[in-house]
Amino acid sequence: MTPQYYDLGYLSRGETVVVSLSGSAAFVRLLDNDNLLRYKGGQQHHYCGGQATQSPVKLDVQYFGHWHVAIDFGEFNGIVKSSVQVVPYGAKPL
Numbered sequence: 001m002t003p004q005y006y007d008l009g010y011l012s013r014g015e016t017v018v019v020s021l022s023g024s025a026a027f028v029r030l031l032d033n034d035n036l037l038r039y040k041g042g043q044q045h046h047y048c049g050g051q052a053t054q055s056p057v058k059l060d061v062q063y064f065g066h067w068h069v070a071i072d073f074g075e076f077n078g079i080v081k082s083s084v085q086v087v088p089y090g091a092k093p094l
Contacts, residue, residue, distance in 0.1 A: 003072040005036075006084045011061045014089035019069060021055040024078025028052045029070045030059040036068045 008017065019028050029047040031039055038045035048059045051074075061067060069084050 003070050004080075004082055005071075006069040008067040008069065008084070008086060010065065011067045011086060012064050012089060013061055015061045016087040017059045017061065017067070017069060018085045018087060019052070019055075019057040019059070019071070020083045020085075021052060021057070021071075021080050022082075023080035024073065025051060025053045026071050026078065026080045026082075027074050028057045028059070030061070031068050031070060032065045033068070036070065039070060 011017075017030055021028070028049040028051075029039065030049050031045065031047045035045040035047060039047070047070075048062065049057065071080065071082050073080075
């Protein structure tokens with residue numbers, strides 16, 4: 001599967017990214033711009049998230065920056081539909 005990407009724009013610390021998945025388990029990564037480039041280049045990168053076997057996945061933004069979500073299956077195959085929502089600081093995630 002080709003990874004699915006979501007450009008979330010600039011987010012602030014304390015906001016929550018909620019990723020909803022339907023289908024197979026998948027890897028969900030919340031990455032800043034620099035780490036997205038490393039991820040796409042197959043280099044070592046840092047991210048929040050990991051293998052998601054339940055939905056939704058809730059990830060907290062750690063600092064102000066330009067953020068992205070990448071969803072893939074690693075070395076496995078599958079089909080997944082996804083959606084992403086950003087919950088403002090102080091609001092209750094769904």
